[in-house]
Amino acid sequence: MEKFYLIVGHVDWIARLVPLGVKLVQLRIKDTPIDEVRAQIRRAKQICDAHDCQLIVNDYWQIAMEEHCDFVHLGQEDMDAADFEAIRAANIRFGLSTHDEGELDRALSFNPAYVALGPVYPTILKKMKWAPQGLERVTRWKQMVGDVPLVGIGGLSVERAPGVLAAGADSVAVVTDIQFADDPEARTREWIKTCS
Numbered sequence: 001m002e003k004f005y006l007i008v009g010h011v012d013w014i015a016r017l018v019p020l021g022v023k024l025v026q027l028r029i030k031d032t033p034i035d036e037v038r039a040q041i042r043r044a045k046q047i048c049d050a051h052d053c054q055l056i057v058n059d060y061w062q063i064a065m066e067e068h069c070d071f072v073h074l075g076q077e078d079m080d081a082a083d084f085e086a087i088r089a090a091n092i093r094f095g096l097s098t099h100d101e102g103e104l105d106r107a108l109s110f111n112p113a114y115v116a117l118g119p120v121y122p123t124i125l126k127k128m129k130w131a132p133q134g135l136e137r138v139t140r141w142k143q144m145v146g147d148v149p150l151v152g153i154g155g156l157s158v159e160r161a162p163g164v165l166a167a168g169a170d171s172v173a174v175v176t177d178i179q180f181a182d183d184p185e186a187r188t189r190e191w192i193k194t195c196s
């Protein structure tokens with residue numbers, strides 16, 4: 001799995017950052033009318049296809065399917081509503097969020113393409129009920145998931161990413177450290193270098 005996993009909140013970020021050499025990006029759209037969501041997913045797929053970048057669509061698995069995307073990310077609540085039979089039948093891979101051992105057991109029972117553990121560090125992106133997991137939990141998660149790729153997420157930065165990978169994560173996902181950087185392009189290049 002790609003080590004550098006970029007997550008963005010709007011397709012405009014994909015247009016801006018994917019051409020720099022990003023190979024794995026999640027489009028995580030929130031609070032947006034559904035027609036606009038579809039339009040963004042469609043454009044994101046076009047850009048990612050043109051740059052040999054894997055697009056992962058967050059939450060909107062049905063639209064992802066209709067727009068011929070092949071990878072989605074689902075959280076525990078998303079999983080309640082998802083039709084895994086339909087997702088599998090369409091050959092769509094999926095990554096699943098986990099925050100505790102119960103969620104991990106549940107996630108692994110679906111045979112996901114990856115499991116995400118978060119928040120590794122405190123995040124300012126969204127309010128979360130879980131305390132930061134820390135690096136020891138990353139190592140423990142990797143022992144438990146075995147060959148299933150593990151994504152570390154939450155409060156990650158260029159400076160923190162190497163420690164999360166060394167602790168056992170196969171991939172490190174990031175929003176704020178890039179999207180709110182003074183120079184997001186320069187920060188993206190630093191991430192690519194750090195994770196190469």
Ligand SMILES: Cc1ncc(COP(=O)(O)OP(=O)(O)O)c(N)n1
Nearest residue numbers: 058073074075076097116151153173
């Ligand atoms: C790689 C990755 N890990 C975790 C999440 C969080 O998913 P979820 O819990 O469904 O929360 P939202 O992102 O939908 O707010 C993620 N998106 N990506």
Ligand SMILES: Cc1nc(C(=O)O)sc1CCOP(=O)(O)O
Nearest residue numbers: 118119123125154155174175176
């Ligand atoms: C969207 C998300 N999910 C998390 C989880 O633990 O499931 S942490 C998180 C936020 C990641 O953003 P940042 O890099 O800005 O902290």
Ligand SMILES: [Mg+2]
Nearest residue numbers: 059074075078
């Ligand atoms: Mg979700």
